[in-house]
Amino acid sequence: MSDYILDVQHIHKRFTSKNVCVKAVSDVSFKVKKGETIGIVGESGCGKTTLGRCIVRGIEASEGSVQYTAKDGTEYDFLKIDKKEMKKVRKEIQMIFQDPYSSLDPRMTVLDIIEEPLKANYPKMTKEERNKLSIDIAAKVGLNTSYLMRYPHAFSGGQRQRIGIARALVLEPQVIVCDEAVSALDVSIQAQVINLLVELRKDMNLTYIFISHDLSVVEHISNKVGVMYLGKMVEFAQTDELFQYPLHPYTEALLSAVPVADPTMQVERIPLQGEIPNPANPPSGCYFHERCRYCIDKCVTEEPRLEELPGGRSVACHRAKELKLRGFAPVKKEA
Ligand SMILES: Nc1ncnc2c1ncn2[C@@H]1O[C@H](COP(=O)(O)OP(=O)(O)O)[C@@H](O)[C@H]1O
Ligand code: SF4
Ligand SMILES: [Mg+2]
Incomplete structure (x- = not known):
């Protein structure tokens, strides 16, 4: 079974x-x-x-x-x-x-x-x-x-x-x-x-x-979270891992918008550039490339596949292995 x-x-x-x-x-x-x-x-x-x-x-x-x-x-x-x-x-x-x-x-x-x-x-x-x-x-x-x-x-x-x-x-x-x-x-x-x-x-x-x-x-x-963008799953991971170490730039941006419960703490927002594209006419390459601050030439022409990594995580980003993205990590507000 x-x-x-x-x-x-x-x-x-x-x-x-x-x-x-x-x-x-x-x-x-x-x-x-x-x-x-x-x-x-x-x-x-x-x-x-x-x-x-x-x-x-x-x-x-x-x-x-x-x-x-x-x-x-x-x-x-x-x-x-x-x-x-x-x-x-x-x-x-x-x-x-x-x-x-x-x-x-x-x-x-x-x-x-x-x-x-x-x-x-x-x-x-x-x-x-x-x-x-x-x-x-x-x-x-x-x-x-x-x-x-x-x-x-x-x-x-x-x-x-x-x-x-x-x-x-x-x-x-x-x-x-x-x-x-x-x-x-x-x-x-x-x-x-x-x-x-x-x-x-x-x-x-x-x-x-x-x-x-x-x-x-x-x-x-x-227990686990799947992140969707324009009809595709772009990241899938255990919840705690996703919050600590996102591997997709879109997840990183979403995490930076999560409200912080403690009023003395804050997170630095990563604003998403531009609008959500029209799903009837999606962008070339990586669907997220027009809004991604890590976009390189390859992203414009080549679609990243959702790849399974060791540990059961999956991500669809050409740069997932090299980028060090920010998780949900509130810091003390400056007095
Ligand atoms: N019955 C439908 N006919 C045509 N387009 C639809 C229909 N239902 C959803 N869509 C389109 O499919 C896309 C995904 O919609 P939806 O599943 O409602 O998204 P979400 O729940 O994430 O907000 C949108 O672009 C929406 O306009
Ligand atoms: S494939 Fe390129 S554009 Fe798409 S999320 Fe990764 S770095 Fe950004
Ligand atoms: Mg809905």
Whole structure:
């Protein structure tokens, strides 16, 4: 049996409209062990949501495979399984969305919202069984179970995100793709929801893919982090190594923008030059070259491949071996 619960291989997703082709995701591969959390970061538009949706099959990838080891030990290519198997396996891989305001139906009670996936997947289940499972999971995610007959608008942003989490968990999945799950929340509420996700991971043996545009959000929950730029994975590493010794100039720049919690400390910002390029018309060579302060001639003409280095890290940069980049290292502010 594979060591990995998910083996994402060579995912491509192209969107074509009005004869313009956008490569939203280009050749992304990574592996996930059971119980791990993989953070996926990068600026808005770099393809994180598209990648997540391809993995859960909310949309169909243009190319690629996702080898998945199901609860019963069977290995599937999740992107190719047929309808009958899908019925069995689909519930094991769930997605939690960005916006707790728009993803909950305002006309349904919270209990109905949490129960709905049970209705769809277990048509023979009795109402009593459904209620019991839903109330149990609502309690587990920290919702007040005497309020479940209320409608979503009566709940705060953090509570609505808990409703979304309960709804995803009621089917007892193995894998959850969290897409900007805390991005709309205040920082203090973000921390509470992240702590909840960490607890649930342990209690329910969950594996997460945790997507965020914000590196500081993925730091505490992720074992490993993948950095995306314009549809490509440019670096993949253990979280602590990535924060201490980034190997890609884009990661270095992102790290320099991570807020410092201690008000007496600061980091020197490395400003990114220029705008994110248009993914329908990407630059030549290294997609990052127009914004990279280490760019050399080769970067303009030759595309760097994502190379695996000893120790399990990967990076796509021609100069990765020679550059000494700065990690997240706040220094005391001058008085
Ligand atoms: N349904 C779609 N049709 C056309 N283009 C899309 C669609 N969804 C996403 N894109 C494009 O794909 C790229 C990646 O988008 P997305 O995955 O949403 O990025 P992120 O989640 O990192 O912000 C963007 O350029 C976006 O405009
Ligand atoms: S390949 Fe060149 S342009 Fe691209 S990140 Fe590395 S140094 Fe910068
Ligand atoms: Mg997104």
